Amino acid sequence: MAVIVTDERLGIFPSLDTKTEQAPCRVACPLHTDAQGYIWLIAQGRFREAFEVAKAVNPLVSAISRVCAHPCETKCRRAKVDEAISICALKRFAVDWGREAAGAAPVPPRRYSERVAIIGGGPSGLTAASDLARLGYAVTIFEKLPAAGGIFYYGIPTYRLPRTELAEDVKAIEALGVEIQTGVEVGKDITVQELFDQGYSSVLIAVGLSVSRDLPIPGAKLPGVLMALPFLAEVNATGKCKDVPSGSSVVVIGGGNVAIDVARSAFRAGASRVQLACLESEKEIPASPWEVEEAAEEGVEINCSWGPVQVLEKDGKVAGLEVQSCTCVFDADHRFNPQFDPSCKMQLEGDIVIFAIGQGSDLSLAKDTDIQLNQRGQLIADREKFTTTQPGVFACGEVMLGPGNAVTAMSSAHRAAMAVHCYLRQIEMPERVEDTFQALGEVAEPTIERIPTQKRQAMPVIEPEVRKRSSEPFELGFSEEQAIAEARRCLNCAAGAENQMVRCANCLTCLRVCPFGVPIIGDEGKIQIRLDQCQACGICARECPATSIELRRDQHETIPAQLEALGVSIEALARTADPVIVAYRCHYGWHAENGVDEEAPTGARVVDMLCSARVDIQDIIKAFQLGADGVMVAVCADDDCHLQGVKRVRARVERTRQLLDAIGIDGKRLEVVELTSPVRQNFRKAVEEMTHRLAEMGPSPARRVPAV
Amino acid sequence: MIVAEQKPLAEIRQMIKGHRKVLLVGCGSCVTVCFAGGAKEVGILASSLRLAAQIDGDDLEVTEETVLRQCEPEFVETLRRKVEDADIVVSLACGVGPQTMVEAFPNARIVPGLNTKFFGRVLGPGVWTETCAGCGNCILHLTGGICPVARCSKSLLNGPCGGSVGGKCEVSPDIKCVWQEIYDHLAVQGKAENLAEIIEEKDWSTAGHGGPRTITRKDLQI
Ligand SMILES: Cc1cc2nc3c(=O)[nH]c(=O)nc-3n(C[C@H](O)[C@H](O)[C@H](O)COP(=O)(O)OP(=O)(O)OC[C@H]3O[C@@H](n4cnc5c(N)ncnc54)[C@H](O)[C@@H]3O)c2cc1C
Ligand code: SF4
Ligand code: SF4
Numbered sequence: 046m047a048v049i050v051t052d053e054r055l056g057i058f059p060s061l062d063t064k065t066e067q068a069p070c071r072v073a074c075p076l077h078t079d080a081q082g083y084i085w086l087i088a089q090g091r092f093r094e095a096f097e098v099a100k101a102v103n104p105l106v107s108a109i110s111r112v113c114a115h116p117c118e119t120k121c122r123r124a125k126v127d128e129a130i131s132i133c134a135l136k137r138f139a140v141d142w143g144r145e146a147a148g149a150a151p152v153p154p155r156r157y158s159e160r161v162a163i164i165g166g167g168p169s170g171l172t173a174a175s176d177l178a179r180l181g182y183a184v185t186i187f188e189k190l191p192a193a194g195g196i197f198y199y200g201i202p203t204y205r206l207p208r209t210e211l212a213e214d215v216k217a218i219e220a221l222g223v224e225i226q227t228g229v230e231v232g233k234d235i236t237v238q239e240l241f242d243q244g245y246s247s248v249l250i251a252v253g254l255s256v257s258r259d260l261p262i263p264g265a266k267l268p269g270v271l272m273a274l275p276f277l278a279e280v281n282a283t284g285k286c287k288d289v290p291s292g293s294s295v296v297v298i299g300g301g302n303v304a305i306d307v308a309r310s311a312f313r314a315g316a317s318r319v320q321l322a323c324l325e326s327e328k329e330i331p332a333s334p335w336e337v338e339e340a341a342e343e344g345v346e347i348n349c350s351w352g353p354v355q356v357l358e359k360d361g362k363v364a365g366l367e368v369q370s371c372t373c374v375f376d377a378d379h380r381f382n383p384q385f386d387p388s389c390k391m392q393l394e395g396d397i398v399i400f401a402i403g404q405g406s407d408l409s410l411a412k413d414t415d416i417q418l419n420q421r422g423q424l425i426a427d428r429e430k431f432t433t434t435q436p437g438v439f440a441c442g443e444v445m446l447g448p449g450n451a452v453t454a455m456s457s458a459h460r461a462a463m464a465v466h467c468y469l470r471q472i473e474m475p476e477r478v479e480d481t482f483q484a485l486g487e488v489a490e491p492t493i494e495r496i497p498t499q500k501r502q503a504m505p506v507i508e509p510e511v512r513k514r515s516s517e518p519f520e521l522g523f524s525e526e527q528a529i530a531e532a533r534r535c536l537n538c539a540a541g542a543e544n545q546m547v548r549c550a551n552c553l554t555c556l557r558v559c560p561f562g563v564p565i566i567g568d569e570g571k572i573q574i575r576l577d578q579c580q581a582c583g584i585c586a587r588e589c590p591a592t593s594i595e596l597r598r599d600q601h602e603t604i605p606a607q608l609e610a611l612g613v614s615i616e617a618l619a620r621t622a623d624p625v626i627v628a629y630r631c632h633y634g635w636h637a638e639n640g641v642d643e644e645a646p647t648g649a650r651v652v653d654m655l656c657s658a659r660v661d662i663q664d665i666i667k668a669f670q671l672g673a674d675g676v677m678v679a680v681c682a683d684d685d686c687h688l689q690g691v692k693r694v695r696a697r698v699e700r701t702r703q704l705l706d707a708i709g710i711d712g713k714r715l716e717v718v719e720l721t722s723p724v725r726q727n728f729r730k731a732v733e734e735m736t737h738r739l740a741e742m743g744p745s746p747a748r749r750v751p752a753v
Numbered sequence: 754m755i756v757a758e759q760k761p762l763a764e765i766r767q768m769i770k771g772h773r774k775v776l777l778v779g780c781g782s783c784v785t786v787c788f789a790g791g792a793k794e795v796g797i798l799a800s801s802l803r804l805a806a807q808i809d810g811d812d813l814e815v816t817e818e819t820v821l822r823q824c825e826p827e828f829v830e831t832l833r834r835k836v837e838d839a840d841i842v843v844s845l846a847c848g849v850g851p852q853t854m855v856e857a858f859p860n861a862r863i864v865p866g867l868n869t870k871f872f873g874r875v876l877g878p879g880v881w882t883e884t885c886a887g888c889g890n891c892i893l894h895l896t897g898g899i900c901p902v903a904r905c906s907k908s909l910l911n912g913p914c915g916g917s918v919g920g921k922c923e924v925s926p927d928i929k930c931v932w933q934e935i936y937d938h939l940a941v942q943g944k945a946e947n948l949a950e951i952i953e954e955k956d957w958s959t960a961g962h963g964g965p966r967t968i969t970r971k972d973l974q975i
Binding site: 551554592662663666708 | 803
């Protein structure tokens with residue numbers, strides 16, 4: 046089977062590289078989101094493009110950017126230098142700052158006659174619908190609730206996920222032509238057979254896990270004993286829960302993220318005290334550490350290593366929960382097999398008990414069909430082919446995978462959509478290029494020593510005392526300045542230098558100029574640029590005398606187009622008498638200080654470079670060829686360049702000056718300007734002064750300006 | 754390696770004057786390594802020529818090419834179409850390159866873009882120094898591995914001369930006296946007494962003073 050590139054598969058990746066070695070963040074993401082790609086774009090202030098990269102594989106990018114479990118951050122290589130990149134917060138920033146300007150929904154390349162029915166409008170159903178629509182199918186989602194989104198709609202607390210964000214995603218999916226029929230429960234309002242009878246050629250089950258489980262302990266059926274999902278749904282919809290009067294004391298059973306959501310929501314519903322009991326020890330607790338921390342900040346009392354014995358009763362009502370010490374949760378084979386010490390018990394007082402110990406599926410839709418369930422009532426489905434026991438009926442998401450995080454469910458949906466497509470087209474499932482990805486190795490100690498440390502930006506949040514009573518989002522999002530500072534911290538894994546070898550003369554220039562000691566003489570006795578150590582500063586690529594080094598992500602080839610877009614061309618400038626300055630400006634330096642305010646026009650035509658060390662002699666000559674009267678290279682102060690490239694640029698500029706003199710253009714028309722504080726004022730001043738000097742010198746001899 | 758230096762732009766412009774289609778041919782070996790004539794320098798020269806022509810209102814078309822080794826007829830042969838299409842070819846190779854081209858393309862006008870300097874090595878980024886004179890009869894085993902033929906201003910075999918002062922050559926204070934270096938090096942090894950032995954008169958017939966040198970290896974001839 047041929048490996049096909051995702052571009053061709055769904056037309057969803059905008060020309061991202063598909064090489065084997067990839068940034069570990071991208072490999073760790075079940076959707077293989079190109080995090081390095083959008084972070085790089087944020088660092089350049091290209092927020093719309095950043096959003097588009099993030100969205101490419103993720104039709105729920107707005108919602109996910111608020112709630113993702115972000116396995117990418119766990120694998121981030123920056124952690125070894127200081128702290129991981131705040132990847133998820135940057136994605137949210139890309140959404141907040143880039144979504145509005147993003148382009149319209151893509152038009153499918155072709156339309157097929159077949160229609161596909163998707164049961165369940167949660168993250169998986171929506172993802173599969175988006176893919177199938179983009180492939181050219183007519184897709185209908187049947188969702189039993191009044192709105193699409195699944196757990197994102199009814200389960201996740203609104204203080205984490207404002208529903209307006211989810212609505213944006215759903216709107217974009219509908220814009221692809223996906224029809225969403227809400228309030229239709231398949232199995233009750235319509236059967237699977239009826240879907241086929243209505244002309245759907247294939248059915249995809251994405252019903253998730255919608256039933257909260259309880260435990261058969263005494264008192265479990267008392268009034269005042271609630272289930273996690275209905276409780277959350279009610280609080281999310283109304284801000285309160287009728288069974289939880291204001292001032293209640295709530296005991297939550299469970300140690301996962303759902304339990305934490307329930308506990309924190311209980312405060313928001315009006316509870317005055319919230320206790321939580323879970324089997325796991327503090328170390329084992331399955332909820333994400335940041336969730337546990339935030340809950341504790343809000344006052345949730347977390348009792349680890351306690352198992353429920355009975356719900357205590359007084360006058361027919363809940364009086365609390367009796368728990369016993371849990372001595373160990375997993376056995377030697379890591380199987381769930383909790384052991385208790387009945388001699389050690391305690392009572393957690395309270396008038397409400399909420400079970401948050403897990404969810405199961407409701408598969409009543411399988412009745413009277415060929416869709417088989419196993420003895421435990423779970424759907425029988427092939428995890429590679431996404432088929433069920435009934436031909437034409439497929440499955441994806443949590444109903445198939447069991448509980449997990451949303452991106453994992455969505456990843457299965459991408460593949461299930463492909464399976465449906467292949468079934469309808471009678472073709473084999475193609476291999477996925479993502480499955481060939483390999484995470485770059487670790488950053489080595491000697492490289493780490495050369496990377497300046499930079500603190501991770503903290504997400505601004507609302508104070509615990511205020512937020513615990515509010516259903517509004519408590520995370521406020523990065524400012525532009527913060528986002529750019531955070532994005533700059535990224536090590537640009539797998540985006541750096543690659544030696545094309547064919548032209549390489551093994552001159553060792555790269556080895557000598559690299560600030561990070563990346564190129565070495567390898568085992569074969571030849572130069573070897575270690576991609577896994579490269580920081581993508583670009584210095585070697587610009588210095589290589591054989592032009593043998595290419596950067597996986599480079600802006601270089603776009604410079605002529607950028608100049609043209611800035612109106613720098615002989616024709617365009619023919620009627621301009623004012624001096625024209627092209628400024629190649631270090632984007633890092635420009636945004637180091639004041640990122641937020643609008644750039645007031647200075648008259649200079651600015652080309653932003655991600656490190657001025659990427660400016661090439663030929664870029665400078667090009668600007669003069671196109672009619673610039675002067676070229677400015679704006680660099681950071683030597684010590685401020687975290688890529689240590691300034692010295693190289695200065696030397697390059699000096700040589701170019703001499704060349705210009707020889708060419709017949711006064712070398713003084715080329716200047717290096719340092720972006721020192723206050724950056725904006727100083728840059729403006731430098732442009733003004735240079736404009737003045739150029740005016741005195743008259744137009745560059747390379748352009749002919751008619752006498753004014 | 755062979756170390757060369759690009760000719761001044763003005764001289765190159767003078768050579769191509771009156772020609773419209775200029776082909777620049779770089780070499781991917783020694784002169785790439787010494788930043789005189791690799792793909793990068795070919796690119797910079799091309800840009801410079803274009804801009805200079807633009808200023809003077811000249812109609813100039815510059816094409817860029819770089820072959821792996823311009824001293825090989827087969828590599829050079831790959832340029833045939835481009836050479837035939839050009840009005841003039843500027844070779845950015847050591848002196849061997851243009852001559853190989855002339856041999857291959859007798860009708861083409863080929864001019865040198867570089868000045869070939871010496872056999873040398875890099876002392877550090879951006880600095881190269883002459884290290885071997887190619888005399889054809891190596892005596893490094895007698896001189897502590899340091900070549901007086903290439904590195905003594907007078908190529909003395911039994912130096913130093915009376916002009917050696919404080920480790921510097923009398924020709925210029927910027928030049929180290931190589932005989933001082935030879936002495937110091939041998940002293941470190943405890944072999945300074947070797948210098949008491951007079952190095953016999955050297956056979957210079959191999960050094961190229963008797964016309965161009967040729968090596969013939971019968972085993973390799975086809
Ligand atoms: C409280 C809670 C918080 C969570 N927080 C996070 C988080 O912060 N980050 C994260 O990554 N993951 C989180 N998750 C997990 C995440 O929500 C799931 O992985 C994801 O929602 C699974 O998507 P799905 O589409 O498979 O199922 P669901 O989201 O459950 O969607 C299934 C949909 O199918 C509908 N449906 C069911 N039966 C029928 C039927 N017969 N006919 C029509 N429609 C039907 C349901 O109404 C529902 O809309 C959380 C889960 C819970 C319960
Ligand atoms: S440093 Fe950047 S590219 Fe590397 S793993 Fe972290 S976020 Fe991804
Ligand atoms: S010089 Fe920069 S781009 Fe080149 S290998 Fe070193 S870190 Fe990577």
